[in-house]
Amino acid sequence: MNFLDFQIDSSLKEELNSLEKQNKLPHAVILNGGNNEQRLRTAVFLSMWAVCSEKSNIPCGKCKACINAEERTHSDVYYAQGSGKTEIYNVDEIRKINADTVIKPNSAEKKVYIFLNADKRMPVISQNTFLKTLEEPPDNVLFILTTENSNMLLSTILSRVTVFNIPLKDKFEEESLELAKNIVKGILKPSEIDLLFSTGKLNKKQTALDVLAIVSRLFRDGLSCSVGGKCTVDEECGRALAKRLTKSRLLSLIELNEKAIVKINQNVNLNLLATWLCGEYRRISWQK
Numbered sequence: 001m002n003f004l005d006f007q008i009d010s011s012l013k014e015e016l017n018s019l020e021k022q023n024k025l026p027h028a029v030i031l032n033g034g035n036n037e038q039r040l041r042t043a044v045f046l047s048m049w050a051v052c053s054e055k056s057n058i059p060c061g062k063c064k065a066c067i068n069a070e071e072r073t074h075s076d077v078y079y080a081q082g083s084g085k086t087e088i089y090n091v092d093e094i095r096k097i098n099a100d101t102v103i104k105p106n107s108a109e110k111k112v113y114i115f116l117n118a119d120k121r122m123p124v125i126s127q128n129t130f131l132k133t134l135e136e137p138p139d140n141v142l143f144i145l146t147t148e149n150s151n152m153l154l155s156t157i158l159s160r161v162t163v164f165n166i167p168l169k170d171k172f173e174e175e176s177l178e179l180a181k182n183i184v185k186g187i188l189k190p191s192e193i194d195l196l197f198s199t200g201k202l203n204k205k206q207t208a209l210d211v212l213a214i215v216s217r218l219f220r221d222g223l224s225c226s227v228g229g230k231c232t233v234d235e236e237c238g239r240a241l242a243k244r245l246t247k248s249r250l251l252s253l254i255e256l257n258e259k260a261i262v263k264i265n266q267n268v269n270l271n272l273l274a275t276w277l278c279g280e281y282r283r284i285s286w287q288k
């Protein structure tokens, strides 16, 4: 799988990759645990994987299908709506979905149905209605349920889906964040040594992808900070970037990171990448 710059838990990535390799990705999954944003992000990612029009290294992130799925506007990716104040998935909606699953996709090879927070929004009667489809699903359908606590669902549902657990915050993520912050601090220092040292640690493909995705978010924090907005990742880095770099330099840095991520996905030599990246970071940040 091509995880692009999606921040997805590293153990989950491994699990998904190995299932994909064996061609064993289930037709119904529960993304359990983590927080709302992590669950939604993972669901969106899987929907892109299901509808991408490329043949390998999917999702490509660039085709129309991927872009629409990411924007949650793809006609073959259906987000259950729910009704009422509590946005319950009622029996009528489930029946409609059941009937819809037998209709061929519009443009993709698969149809995706996403039930966010199913543990809170899918009452027992709806679960029972859904069960019939889950027992004999059409080939080209992927069901994605997200739950905070999957055990709230009926055991008959659980026995027919694969549960993927998302840790709330994994250690790996924290290490990546630390390295990303050090890269940003290194960019802002007059001497090159710290930056060379930090970029030198991008010596594994996955690490490099994860860390650079966070570095991009830190640059965006800088942009946001420079117009008086909020930081989403780190206040301190955001403020330091906004103070030291102009908006156009920050935009160039974000562009540079995107280029680097493409190169990493093309399996560039990571030592060469680190040196190149270090030089480019400094050129953009320090040239008069």
Ligand SMILES: [Zn+2]
Pocket (backbone or CB within 6 Å): 051, 052, 053, 054, 059, 060, 061, 062, 063, 064, 065, 066, 067
């Ligand atoms: Zn695609």
